[in-house]
Amino acid sequence: xxxxxxxxxxxxxxxxxxxxxxxxxxxxxxxxxxxxxxxxxxxxxxxxxxxxxxxxxxxxxxxxxxxxxxxxxxxxxxxxxxxxxxxxxxxxxxxxxxxxxxxxxxxxxxxxxxxxxxxxxxxxxxxxxxxxxxxxxxxxxxxxxxxxxxxxxxxxxxxxxxxxxxxxxxxxxxxxxxxxxxxxxxxxxxxxxxxxxxxxxxxxxxxxxxxxxxxxxxxxxxxxxxxxxxxxxxxxxx
Amino acid sequence: xxxxxxxxxxxxxxxxxxxxxxxxxxxxxxxxxxxxxxxxxxxxxxxxxxxxxxxxxxxxxxxxxxxxxxxxxxxxxxxxxxxxxxxxxxxxxxxxxxxxxxxxxxxxxxxxxxxxxxxxxxxxxxxxxxxxxxxxxxxxxxxxxxxxxxxxxxxxxxxxxxxxxxxxxxxxxxxxxxxxxxxxxxxxxxxxxxxxxxxx
Numbered sequence: 001x002x003x004x005x006x007x008x009x010x011x012x013x014x015x016x017x018x019x020x021x022x023x024x025x026x027x028x029x030x031x032x033x034x035x036x037x038x039x040x041x042x043x044x045x046x047x048x049x050x051x052x053x054x055x056x057x058x059x060x061x062x063x064x065x066x067x068x069x070x071x072x073x074x075x076x077x078x079x080x081x082x083x084x085x086x087x088x089x090x091x092x093x094x095x096x097x098x099x100x101x102x103x104x105x106x107x108x109x110x111x112x113x114x115x116x117x118x119x120x121x122x123x124x125x126x127x128x129x130x131x132x133x134x135x136x137x138x139x140x141x142x143x144x145x146x147x148x149x150x151x152x153x154x155x156x157x158x159x160x161x162x163x164x165x166x167x168x169x170x171x172x173x174x175x176x177x178x179x180x181x182x183x184x185x186x187x188x189x190x191x192x193x194x195x196x197x198x199x200x201x202x203x204x205x206x207x208x209x210x211x212x213x214x215x216x217x218x219x220x221x222x223x224x225x226x227x228x229x230x231x232x233x234x235x236x237x238x
Numbered sequence: 239x240x241x242x243x244x245x246x247x248x249x250x251x252x253x254x255x256x257x258x259x260x261x262x263x264x265x266x267x268x269x270x271x272x273x274x275x276x277x278x279x280x281x282x283x284x285x286x287x288x289x290x291x292x293x294x295x296x297x298x299x300x301x302x303x304x305x306x307x308x309x310x311x312x313x314x315x316x317x318x319x320x321x322x323x324x325x326x327x328x329x330x331x332x333x334x335x336x337x338x339x340x341x342x343x344x345x346x347x348x349x350x351x352x353x354x355x356x357x358x359x360x361x362x363x364x365x366x367x368x369x370x371x372x373x374x375x376x377x378x379x380x381x382x383x384x385x386x387x388x389x390x391x392x393x394x395x396x397x398x399x400x401x402x403x404x405x406x407x408x409x410x411x412x413x414x415x416x417x418x419x420x421x422x423x424x425x426x427x428x429x430x431x432x433x434x435x436x437x438x
Contacts (some may be wrong), residue, residue: 033341044313052385061387075289120399122386124304125283128399186294200387231305 003007037231045233051238053169060174061200062065064118071183073129074121076190079226083160083210090194092178096215098154099146105195106194110180112136117175119200121207122238124227131204133198138214139172147216156219157213164197164208165217170237175200178211203236247430252428252435255332261325262436268318271310274300278307285403288391312384319377340367355427362423369416376409 027071083100087106095101116134142154154171156164170176179198180187185192193210220234228234240381272288278299301307344360351357378392383402386393397404424433 037309038300040313041309044309044316048371055385055388062390120386123283124308126279126403127283127288129385189409191264201390227305229307231303233305233308238385 004090008182026111038061048233049235056169056201058173058235059123060170060193064120066118066132068234069118069132070130072125073180074131074191075123075151076210077123077125077204078160078190079162080160082189083158083211085194085195089167092195092211093213094141094214094216095144096217097148097150097151097198098216100144102141102145106180109178109195109213112140114181115174115177116181117177117198117200119175119198120227121200121204123204124232124236126169131208132181132183133177135177135179135198136186136193136194137174138176138197141214142216144169145214148155148218150218151216154218154219155213155215155217156208156211158208159210159212159217162208162210162226163223164206165220165228165234166202166206167235168216170199170201171214173201174197177200178214201238203238206233206236252432254412254435255328257328258424259437261321261328264317264321265325266320268314269413271300272318273413274298274312275307275310276407276410279311280407282307285400285407292403315377315380319323320374322377338363339370340364358423358427362420362427365416365419366421369420370413372409372416376406376413379406379409 013176090106092101092109093101093103113136114134116132118130118132120128121131121222138154154166154167154168155168158164176197176199178195179196180193182188182191187196192211195211196209197207197211206225223229224234225232260344278301281299282304283289284293286292299307302308315358329338338358340363344363346384347353347356347360348364379396379402382392382396383406384391386399393402396405421433424436428435
């Protein structure tokens with residue numbers, strides 16, 4: 001197998017190259033090999049990120065009215081299907097560079113002050129939906145855990161193995177929620193029950209579903225997020 | 239030097255400012271990158287029909303997947319936008335907009351002029367004047383989708399997200415159609431020499 005497989009991949013690659021020549025688009029496709037993209041990304045991602053950080057603010061994004069909610073526009077995405085979570089034993093932990101690591105049951109989370117917002121959820125794929133999310137402010141939870149002074153990033157781990165990392169500013173934004181309610185109903189399993197991230201200032205893939213762990217860190221690690229590690233932008237601000 | 243000798247023999251070739259030539263080159267190349275990477279993004283969730291919608295074929299697309307397409311799109315947007323900005327400053331500083339772009343007398347000429355050449359010229363001026371707001375609309379509708387939360391006040395002008403996506407997409411067929419009409423009218427008015435003068 002080991003001997004055959006590389007040979008097959010090579011010939012397939014050749015075939016693809018030839019087919020693009022035949023298609024007359026060899027110029028464009030030649031650029032699309034990953035060297036070009038990563039080189040360009042090295043130049044433009046820091047530029048684009050600094051502009052995004054410049055225009056983002058801690059002020060709330062204006063919200064929509066209840067009659068503007070688009071219940072059918074919110075599509076379901078996951079990388080590996082919805083995990084089964086036992087709600088009785090479910091715990092949300094906040095740990096990492098904090099003075100007071102905490103662990104909360106669903107009852108304890110729902111006893112905290114609830115925030116509701118109607119915002120536009122924007123997917124990297126190009127679609128968007130106006131959604132109502134209800135939950136607790138992530139900033140309240142982070143305050144409870146008393147982060148150390150030099151914390152800069154927040155990591156999120158999910159029950160399905162998904163992982164994400166955010167800049168601290170976006171995590172402290174007043175509309176960044178750990179949500180347990182969607183469009184006035186308890187959050188459905190496919191949308192990330194019991195707890196998911198929801199925010200108007202980040203693309204959908206930043207808004208992890210089925211969150212079980214929040215970890216505050218001083219640095220960004222090599223692993224930045226499921227999609228980020230597959231070529232997608234890390235900051236992904238809206 | 240040889241070029242200069244040639245041009246003295248033939249009837250005088252139209253002369254264009256260097257900036258007009260540079261603008262045309264950069265505009266065409268950056269628009270090709272914007273459109274081919276833009277259609278790659280389109281395919282992730284077609285504007286028309288969503289997940290059930292029709293995809294664009296691979297040979298038209300730049301980048302191997304959505305992530306690649308976005309990298310190209312958000313890199314080329316700078317080149318496209320800065321080129322357009324420099325060109326805009328240039329036509330205002332040199333007052334080029336006064337005689338090279340359409341004015342009310344061109345509309346009159348189009349309706350009433352007996353001179354066929356004057357009519358083509360007037361029509362052509364109107365065509366390439368009208369494309370300027372379309373090129374700007376491509377930037378505005380794109381930037382609003384890129385940062386809809388920070389630019390929510392512009393986003394709300396478009397009504398819905400679907401309108402925003404449709405408008406942004408439509409700039410491709412409009413610009414494509416314009417390119418044909420623009421080239422055709424230039425050919426008709428000044429022949430291949432006029433078209434060439436805008437590039438070399």
